Amino acid sequence: MPHGEDAAPESNRAVKCNHPAYCALTCCCNIKISPQRDFPLTGASATYFGNQNKAGVTGGNWKVMAIQGRLRLAALALALTALGGAALAAEPAKAVTSKPQTDKPLGVIELFTSQGCSSCPPADEFFAELASKDDIIALAYHVNYWDYLGWQDTLSTKENTERQYDYMRAFGSRSVYTPQAVINGRSHVNGASRKDVDGALARMDRTGEGMRVGIKVSRTSDRVMIDAGDAGNGPSDAHVVIVYFDPPQTVKIGQGENSGRSLTYWNAVSDIQTAGMWHGKAQRYELPMTEIAKKGGCAVLLQSVGKDGMPGPILGAAFIRKPDRL
Numbered sequence: 001m002p003h004g005e006d007a008a009p010e011s012n013r014a015v016k017c018n019h020p021a022y023c024a025l026t027c028c029c030n031i032k033i034s035p036q037r038d039f040p041l042t043g044a045s046a047t048y049f050g051n052q053n054k055a056g057v058t059g060g061n062w063k064v065m066a067i068q069g070r071l072r073l074a075a076l077a078l079a080l081t082a083l084g085g086a087a088l089a090a091e092p093a094k095a096v097t098s099k100p101q102t103d104k105p106l107g108v109i110e111l112f113t114s115q116g117c118s119s120c121p122p123a124d125e126f127f128a129e130l131a132s133k134d135d136i137i138a139l140a141y142h143v144n145y146w147d148y149l150g151w152q153d154t155l156s157t158k159e160n161t162e163r164q165y166d167y168m169r170a171f172g173s174r175s176v177y178t179p180q181a182v183i184n185g186r187s188h189v190n191g192a193s194r195k196d197v198d199g200a201l202a203r204m205d206r207t208g209e210g211m212r213v214g215i216k217v218s219r220t221s222d223r224v225m226i227d228a229g230d231a232g233n234g235p236s237d238a239h240v241v242i243v244y245f246d247p248p249q250t251v252k253i254g255q256g257e258n259s260g261r262s263l264t265y266w267n268a269v270s271d272i273q274t275a276g277m278w279h280g281k282a283q284r285y286e287l288p289m290t291e292i293a294k295k296g297g298c299a300v301l302l303q304s305v306g307k308d309g310m311p312g313p314i315l316g317a318a319f320i321r322k323p324d325r326l
Helices: 044-054 085-090 121-131 158-171 194-206 289-293
Strands: 037-040 079-082 107-113 136-142 175-178 180-183 187-190 215-219 223-228 238-245 249-252 262-265 269-278 283-288 297-305 311-321
Touching: 107 121, 107 158, 107 175, 107 194, 121 136, 121 194, 121 262, 136 158, 136 238, 136 269, 136 297, 136 311, 158 175, 158 187, 158 269, 158 311, 175 180, 180 194, 187 194, 215 297, 215 311, 223 289, 223 311, 269 283, 283 289
Parallel strands: 107 136
Antiparallel strands: 037 175, 079 283, 107 180, 180 187, 215 223, 223 283, 238 269, 238 297, 249 262, 297 311
């Protein structure tokens, strides 16, 4: 099993690495690992990816992780109209077919998971509960680096894996792992630990690290309107990130560590697009309904991004469309 992160709890058991082909620390292999499944970026594993790439092995089970992976800019038909409070009030009334959602959910949970990891089903089951809540934006990113264990995750994408590696760099970590739950873009915990996830959400809500900017979503027959609020004395810049995800679906695992199991996955992310910028003031963004209708589900994140392009705190979020049935 690959090595764990430096911050692994002292209570974890010491083990001997049984996979020297992936071990970057063969001189000191009696290490403490976390109860999650960890995958290191450096050393022999990174060399392995490089060698596979040179040998012409692409797609399928092995994909080279982009060192400077960033959210892709999409050619969305997104109309941006900067509006202050007065301008919003003066806009002609439209035939809105649904009421705006709650503008500040409790938080955003991004679960990094894999169908090929035996540690993930408990987290996936807990995540299903979170996905059913109206005050939590729950998104599941299936990653591909466990595909070599015998089962290629049917919901994984290279972009999902790159997003987790970007968070790893933003947090100053040395490895990624599953199941990992990133809370509000600010910290990460074991995604199978109800206590840790609930505790992080409650703590951030108390300390003002929750959703600081209100986002309201409304619709007409041909468009979706996303109204981001004013930051006041808070942050002044963030990316408007559109996250598309699949409706809940059950997958029968044919091989690997979870072979023979039928597992249900909720809100599995299929695409991530950066659609615009928010500059601290109230602003409206419009999406064509035809674009939204092509996808199963859709959420918007207002996320700070560092100068190095790494993801930062999520300041606001809302569901645009949320399918909730199998």
